[in-house]
Amino acid sequence: MTQFTRSAPPPPPLHPNGVGLCLAMDASKPSLYRSRPWPGLPVSSESLGSLNSVNCMEQLLVQCANAIESNDATLAQQILWVLNNIAPPDGDSNQRLTSAFLRALIARASKTGSCKMLTAVAARADADLALHVHRFSVIDLASFIDLTPWHRFGYTAANAAIAEAVEGVPAIHIVDLTTTHCMQMPTLIDLLANRPEGPPLIRLTVPSLTTTAPPPPMLDMSYDELGSRLVNFARSRNVAMEFMVIPSDPSDAFDSLIEQLRVQRLVSEDEVVIVNCQMLLHYIPEETVGAIATTMSVNSPTLSLRKMFLEALRGLEPTLVTVVDEDADFTESDLVGRLRSAFNYLWIPYDTVDTFLPRGSERRRWYEAGVRWKIENVIAQEGLQRVERVEPKGRWAQRMRAAGFRSAGFTEEAAAEVKSMLDEHAAGWGLKKEEEELVLTWKGHNVVFAAAWVPC
Amino acid sequence: MMELENSSVMTVSNSGSGEGSVSSSSQLQPPAPPPQPPPPNPVVKKKRNLPGTPDPEAEVIALSPKTLLATNRFVCEICNKGFQRDQNLQLHRRGHNLPWKLRQRTGKEPRKRVYVCPEPSCVHHDPSRALGDLTGIKKHFCRKHGEKKWKCDKCSKKYAVQSDWKAHSKVCGTREYRCDCGTLFSRRDSFITHRAFCDALAEESTKKGPGAPASDPKPPAEEEKATATEEATAAEEVTAATEAAVETAPAAVVAAPLPPQQVAPLELQEPAEPTELPQYMPPPSASLANTSGVTCSSSSNTSLFASLFASTTSTAAAHSTATFSDLMSVMGHADRPLTEPPSLCLATNGGPASLFSPQAQSHDRRPFAPPPPSPHMSATALLQKAAQMGAAATGSSFLKGFGLDASSGQQENIQGDGLQWGHHHGQPRQLELEPEPAPMLSAGLGLGLPYEPDLMMGSSSLFGSKPATLDFLGLGMAPVGGTANGGLSALMTSVTGSGGLNMGSGTAAAGWEGTERKPSSPAIR
Numbered sequence: 001m002t003q004f005t006r007s008a009p010p011p012p013p014l015h016p017n018g019v020g021l022c023l024a025m026d027a028s029k030p031s032l033y034r035s036r037p038w039p040g041l042p043v044s045s046e047s048l049g050s051l052n053s054v055n056c057m058e059q060l061l062v063q064c065a066n067a068i069e070s071n072d073a074t075l076a077q078q079i080l081w082v083l084n085n086i087a088p089p090d091g092d093s094n095q096r097l098t099s100a101f102l103r104a105l106i107a108r109a110s111k112t113g114s115c116k117m118l119t120a121v122a123a124r125a126d127a128d129l130a131l132h133v134h135r136f137s138v139i140d141l142a143s144f145i146d147l148t149p150w151h152r153f154g155y156t157a158a159n160a161a162i163a164e165a166v167e168g169v170p171a172i173h174i175v176d177l178t179t180t181h182c183m184q185m186p187t188l189i190d191l192l193a194n195r196p197e198g199p200p201l202i203r204l205t206v207p208s209l210t211t212t213a214p215p216p217p218m219l220d221m222s223y224d225e226l227g228s229r230l231v232n233f234a235r236s237r238n239v240a241m242e243f244m245v246i247p248s249d250p251s252d253a254f255d256s257l258i259e260q261l262r263v264q265r266l267v268s269e270d271e272v273v274i275v276n277c278q279m280l281l282h283y284i285p286e287e288t289v290g291a292i293a294t295t296m297s298v299n300s301p302t303l304s305l306r307k308m309f310l311e312a313l314r315g316l317e318p319t320l321v322t323v324v325d326e327d328a329d330f331t332e333s334d335l336v337g338r339l340r341s342a343f344n345y346l347w348i349p350y351d352t353v354d355t356f357l358p359r360g361s362e363r364r365r366w367y368e369a370g371v372r373w374k375i376e377n378v379i380a381q382e383g384l385q386r387v388e389r390v391e392p393k394g395r396w397a398q399r400m401r402a403a404g405f406r407s408a409g410f411t412e413e414a415a416a417e418v419k420s421m422l423d424e425h426a427a428g429w430g431l432k433k434e435e436e437e438l439v440l441t442w443k444g445h446n447v448v449f450a451a452a453w454v455p456c
Numbered sequence: 457m458m459e460l461e462n463s464s465v466m467t468v469s470n471s472g473s474g475e476g477s478v479s480s481s482s483q484l485q486p487p488a489p490p491p492q493p494p495p496p497n498p499v500v501k502k503k504r505n506l507p508g509t510p511d512p513e514a515e516v517i518a519l520s521p522k523t524l525l526a527t528n529r530f531v532c533e534i535c536n537k538g539f540q541r542d543q544n545l546q547l548h549r550r551g552h553n554l555p556w557k558l559r560q561r562t563g564k565e566p567r568k569r570v571y572v573c574p575e576p577s578c579v580h581h582d583p584s585r586a587l588g589d590l591t592g593i594k595k596h597f598c599r600k601h602g603e604k605k606w607k608c609d610k611c612s613k614k615y616a617v618q619s620d621w622k623a624h625s626k627v628c629g630t631r632e633y634r635c636d637c638g639t640l641f642s643r644r645d646s647f648i649t650h651r652a653f654c655d656a657l658a659e660e661s662t663k664k665g666p667g668a669p670a671s672d673p674k675p676p677a678e679e680e681k682a683t684a685t686e687e688a689t690a691a692e693e694v695t696a697a698t699e700a701a702v703e704t705a706p707a708a709v710v711a712a713p714l715p716p717q718q719v720a721p722l723e724l725q726e727p728a729e730p731t732e733l734p735q736y737m738p739p740p741s742a743s744l745a746n747t748s749g750v751t752c753s754s755s756s757n758t759s760l761f762a763s764l765f766a767s768t769t770s771t772a773a774a775h776s777t778a779t780f781s782d783l784m785s786v787m788g789h790a791d792r793p794l795t796e797p798p799s800l801c802l803a804t805n806g807g808p809a810s811l812f813s814p815q816a817q818s819h820d821r822r823p824f825a826p827p828p829p830s831p832h833m834s835a836t837a838l839l840q841k842a843a844q845m846g847a848a849a850t851g852s853s854f855l856k857g858f859g860l861d862a863s864s865g866q867q868e869n870i871q872g873d874g875l876q877w878g879h880h881h882g883q884p885r886q887l888e889l890e891p892e893p894a895p896m897l898s899a900g901l902g903l904g905l906p907y908e909p910d911l912m913m914g915s916s917s918l919f920g921s922k923p924a925t926l927d928f929l930g931l932g933m934a935p936v937g938g939t940a941n942g943g944l945s946a947l948m949t950s951v952t953g954s955g956g957l958n959m960g961s962g963t964a965a966a967g968w969e970g971t972e973r974k975p976s977s978p979a980i981r
Binding site: 053054055058092093094138139142143145146152155156183185186187189190226229230232233236344347351354421423424427428443444 | 579580581582583584585587592595596617620623642643645646648649650651652653654655657658
């Protein structure tokens with residue numbers, strides 16, 4: 001019994017039947033609830049403090065999801081009302097997380113409900129489904145991705161692996177598959193420029209996503225200009241670099257990009273190809289998308305674009321494939337399961353940014369908007385629109401092995417490099433070195449994994 | 457007074473003090489804590505947990521703030537001397553010449569313990585967010601909720617944990633990287649990343665352009681590789697960059713707009729091969745960043761600058777003619793007859809054209825549109841319409857509280873009926889709903905239709921920041937003393953009772969007791 005805290009009352013007992021009685025049966029505060037009949041029910045976060053625990057919020061979200069899935073509008077509305085009042089979007093990080101899920105559930109309800117009257121509003125809602133996501137200038141993006149080690153972790157690990165893999169190689173071809181618009185490249189160029197044997201000639205190929213709703217962060221600059229700046233920077237470090245952009249998209253497993261790479265393979269057989277995947281692979285549809293008949297009709301229980309893509313990569317005979325992604329599972333077909341997984345993972349970005357950015361901060365708003373985009377996609381979208389199909393590191397390892405790769409691991413130096421990078425960030429970030437992967441942790445929970453694969 | 461600590465000498469049962477408390481697996485102790493029998497010896501499971509889910513078998517421990525902040529948490533039970541570390545305490549205890557029985561710790565393997573933060577508003581207050589190690593929770597509590605007693609001399613940053621302060625003081629001011637644009641960085645990787653894209657680098661390369669000879673790209677003598685201390689070499693790097701810049705091999709360039717004054721140096725460049733894909737580029741043009749860096753399309757526009765650098769009499773690709781001439785005309789070199797200005801943004805002389813406005817290549821969105829109304833407004837619409845209909849409303853008072861009912865007469869009670877989406881009870885009024893409430897709804901929903909939002913708080917945000925009001929529908933309304941259906945509690949009770957919860961009785965119980973992914977919460981009895 002937490003005797004020491006006098007301010008917060010002990011949370012009321014929750015009836016085994018669920019949320020229904022949690023308000024009514026609060027024995028310690030009988031007067032508060034009974035004397036305030038509906039609708040004067042106290043709605044401030046404090047008086048509903050008993051509901052403020054994150055566990056309660058999760059349960060409410062789960063029940064709301066169930067209600068929506070079973071078309072029980074009454075219950076859904078009620079729970080939505082409660083959730084709205086205990087989770088303001090400008091509250092603490094838990095409340096913001098819950099608020100984002102709440103909005104996603106409502107978005108979902110508006111799409112899947114069978115209410116005829118919703119069609120007009122729903123159509124409009126669809127148009128607005130692309131949240132207003134901030135467009136970054138390139139300098140803002142450069143500082144934004146360094147707010148937390150979320151991205152820098154993968155960059156550092158991959159750079160170390162790449163540098164080691166191309167020792168002594170005079171010319172390399174890097175395929176950069178990232179969501180962060182080549183932000184890893186400057187440090188890689190810098191690393192390679194400092195090689196004792198001198199820098200290699202670098203050819204850099206990136207896809208420019210052709211989808212109408214690319215995942216955040218959004219860059220407010222063309223890739224051509226971006227590439228020109230990179231080339232210029234490389235030149236300033238005495239590194240010769242070529243830059244090529246191929247319009248391609250994860251929704252078709254980067255078909256046009258693969259084709260281009262294949263052609264290049266034919267032209268220059270000895271070329272050393274490095275494929276650097278940072279958080280982008282999980283946008284390629286995998287097996288669970290197969291439930292819906294697609295025009296491509298390639299998705300079946302045993303076949304998927306994701307699998308095909310990895311096999312195509314293998315066919316390119318790359319020298320190294322770095323895979324960095326989020327360590328969570330968003331692929332469950334069941335909404336409630338997916339919601340739980342997402343809820344139990346996406347609290348992390350809210351918490352990390354809460355640690356050092358004040359509530360009103362603009363960058364924090366952008367950051368949280370990015371997370372909300374993910375939440376909305378995972379919860380409110382289905383089929384091919386649901387692009388956030390994150391898989392845990394174990395499954396990625398299985399996939400890579402099935403495609404003909406073996407793990408190259410990371411050297412001690414690489415791990416030390418990552419560790420010293422993390423030490424420069426806020427405390428709370430940690431590093432786990434596992435057999436095949438390096439794992440970034442926040443307060444002990446897995447966040448991002450990094451793995452290095454070579455053809456076997 | 458006994459404080460909770462790691463030693464198993466203090467077992468779970470000693471929770472009678474006001475200082476620390478231990479909650480064993482799933483129960484929160486009632487206000488009068490009876491000493492509990494020690495929990496049965498569990499088998500320690502070293503299984504790996506899913507992310508975000510501490511071991512459900514773990515014992516959740518909630519320490520008091522005083523305990524967490526205390527530095528001497530290990531106390532000898534014999535003489536009450538305090539120690540910072542358990543090992544020190546054990547060493548000390550040996551000195552008391554305890555009989556053998558008492559000297560041993562009680563033999564059970566300690567249960568895995570996770571710690572929650574005592575601060576109720578903290579994210580780590582909940583057991584599902586517990587931290588796995590004691591030092592971690594101490595540091596967390598101290599950092600987040602403690603007083604910041606330690607201050608860095610150089611930059612006056614404050615820290616609550618002494619080790620944080622020490623760690624910071626070591627690095628503060630020791631390494632500083634300054635970009636030409638004036639921004640300071642304490643970390644090299646962020647400095648490098650910034651520098652690569654910074655306008656300052658681009659402009660430096662531009663300025664040095666015309667002076668150097670243009671031939672084969674041998675590295676100039678004074679070029680240096682960057683070293684650790686960037687301040688010294690920053691200037692040299694820039695010099696090197698500009699020197700190297702001018703000596704690049706000719707190649708096609710990525711299309712970029714040129715301000716007029718930069719044309720002259722460009723003319724000195726070697727003619728480019730128009731057919732190559734964008735690769736090397738003459739730095740003055742490439743590094744121009746004083747426009748918004750707009751290019752006209754993605755990868756196919758190789759010929760724009762190719763034509764620019766080709767001799768004026770031969771133009772490479774036909775489709776670039778217009779742009780070329782336009783560009784030249786803009787720059788005041790009227791060598792060629794003007795054709796109509798292309799729809800490309802180059803036509804705007806240095807204006808900050810948005811990349812995606814005229815072309816709207818792959819990204820078809822309005823970049824600077826005002827925040828669109830949230831998609832979940834449609835649920836609001838449903839509720840409002842439901843209220844209007846008065847059919848299967850979720851309790852009259854429920855919606856009256858929202859002020860949805862302009863006419864307060866609709867007091868239908870839907871308890872136990874359940875409003876199904878799309879399942880209305882055939883009220884004739886529902887047919888009228890479309891035209892009438894729709895405008896109000898739309899306005900209320902901020903959808904931009906031209907009706908004043910009399911029902912809304914004027915905010916397009918569905919959930920306004922007014923937690924005290926019933927803002928679910930964005931309507932801040934005073935409570936209306938409607939028919940008391942016993943409040944939401946009774947409502948939800950009845951809903952629960954009538955099986956409104958679709959989780960199924962079995963799962964519901966399981967759900968509340970905590971799933972297999974979470975430790976059982978002390979908040980749940």
